[in-house]
Amino acid sequence: xxxxxxxxxxxxxxxxxxxxxxxxxxxxxxxxxxxxxxxxxxxxxxxxxxxxxxxxxxxxxxxxxxxxxxxxxxxxxxxxxxxxxxxxxxxxxxxxxxxxxxxxxxxxxxxxxxxxxxxxxxxxxxxxxxxxxxxxxxxxxxxxxxxxxxxxxxxxxxxxxxxxxxxxxxxxxxxxxxxxxxxxxxxxxxxxxxxxxxxxxxxxxxxxxxxxxxx
Ligand code: URA
Ligand code: SF4
Numbered sequence: 001x002x003x004x005x006x007x008x009x010x011x012x013x014x015x016x017x018x019x020x021x022x023x024x025x026x027x028x029x030x031x032x033x034x035x036x037x038x039x040x041x042x043x044x045x046x047x048x049x050x051x052x053x054x055x056x057x058x059x060x061x062x063x064x065x066x067x068x069x070x071x072x073x074x075x076x077x078x079x080x081x082x083x084x085x086x087x088x089x090x091x092x093x094x095x096x097x098x099x100x101x102x103x104x105x106x107x108x109x110x111x112x113x114x115x116x117x118x119x120x121x122x123x124x125x126x127x128x129x130x131x132x133x134x135x136x137x138x139x140x141x142x143x144x145x146x147x148x149x150x151x152x153x154x155x156x157x158x159x160x161x162x163x164x165x166x167x168x169x170x171x172x173x174x175x176x177x178x179x180x181x182x183x184x185x186x187x188x189x190x191x192x193x194x195x196x197x198x199x200x201x202x203x204x205x206x207x208x209x210x211x212x213x214x215x
Pocket of ligand 2: 005006023026027028029030031032038095096097118121122
């Protein structure tokens with residue numbers, strides 16, 4: 001089986017801008033082929049809070065920025081309600097290219113979950129972002145981001161809304177890792193929930209726990 005891996009595309013030096021430029025040219029797995037562009041993380045190096053989603057959606061793919069579509073709007077609203085609205089957070093995704101299938105009719109593209117191989121291939125970008133941003137707190141949004149950073153057995157339902165010590169990660173000196181990590185649901189799952197108000201309140205409640213770390 002052909003190996004998927006972003007590692008050969010990583011720059012040998014430089015900060016976030018160099019990392020972002022290098023990611024533009026990544027061909028570490030097949031997802032670059034059908035997507036419009038790499039959607040890298042956004043936010044300042046030195047952000048105290050880093051949020052990790054799954055992968056860019058349709059609008060993110062077109063605009064080249066993470067969380068600029070409906071899920072992003074919902075996330076911003078939830079962050080505000082949780083008292084994190086003023087935080088200059090760094091936001092990114094576990095996978096940097098949009099994976100989709102074309103809808104049978106029309107132009108709409110349907111999101112497809114990335115495979116474990118694709119997630120693993122893309123992980124070096126995320127690890128470098130985490131190393132360079134060095135946030136105090138990491139929030140993982142949903143199961144994909146949770147599995148990418150906390151291990152393949154991670155289940156968001158069992159662990160959401162609880163601050164846990166950050167596990168060690170290969171490729172990062174332990175001292176550079178955030179002290180704690182909190183998992184919650186993905187904002188897209190809130191948009192799809194039958195009871196959207198309850199799901200939104202749950203997301204805000206989890207993020208409010210995260211907010212206590214940054215007070
Ligand atoms: N969903 C994500 O996980 N990330 C985005 O950037 C947008 C939607
Ligand atoms: Fe590279 Fe990640 Fe895009 Fe795959 S999804 S081509 S590993 S940036």
